[in-house]
């Protein structure tokens with residue numbers, strides 16, 4: 277295992293389907309970034325997490341977003357998280373600021389707490405849902421393209437076939 281990256285597996289249920297997810301927790305520190313960016317490439321869903329008691333961590337989200345845009349696959353699903361929601365007395369980032377930023381980037385938004393478990397299950401379920409939806413859309417696209425190509429191939433085959441009854445005794449096309 278690389279320094280700066282934690283790994284866990286978990287099974288969660290989404291729409292009655294059991295989904296096994298791999299969770300890669302990459303360190304935020306600058307010194308690990310060459311390593312952690314490598315992990316973006318295979319991600320299907322990403323949580324961008326700031327700490328509601330740290331304005332600085334919120335300001336950092338823009339940088340994470342641009343890194344994700346640069347290194348993660350195009351269809352990656354993203355959710356913005358404001359963590360440490362239990363630390364209300366230390367709050368530096370308003371909930372509306374989180375909502376606003378998420379809206380700008382077209383992401384869902386949750387305030388969570390790893391201490392009280394607030395929205396932990398909900399946010400993982402939602403991200404998994406988004407990943408599954410995106411995957412289904414991609415598959416539908418592939419299926420539609422494949423059936424169009426098949427229909428076209430059949431049409432071409434029909435057009436190249438000689439006219440007249442199939443069992444005609446005539447063997448040449450002239």
Ligand SMILES: Nc1nc2c(ncn2[C@@H]2O[C@H](COP(=O)(O)OP(=O)(O)OP(=O)(O)O)[C@@H](O)[C@H]2O)c(=O)[nH]1
Pocket residue numbers: 302303304305359360361362363388389390391392
């Ligand atoms: N009160 C509170 N503390 C939290 C919460 N989540 C994490 N912490 C604390 O915040 C500190 C940092 O937590 P980490 O999980 O190491 O944070 P991290 O983002 O992985 O840190 P990096 O390694 O820099 O990426 C620890 O002391 C945690 O106990 C939370 O929801 N509420």
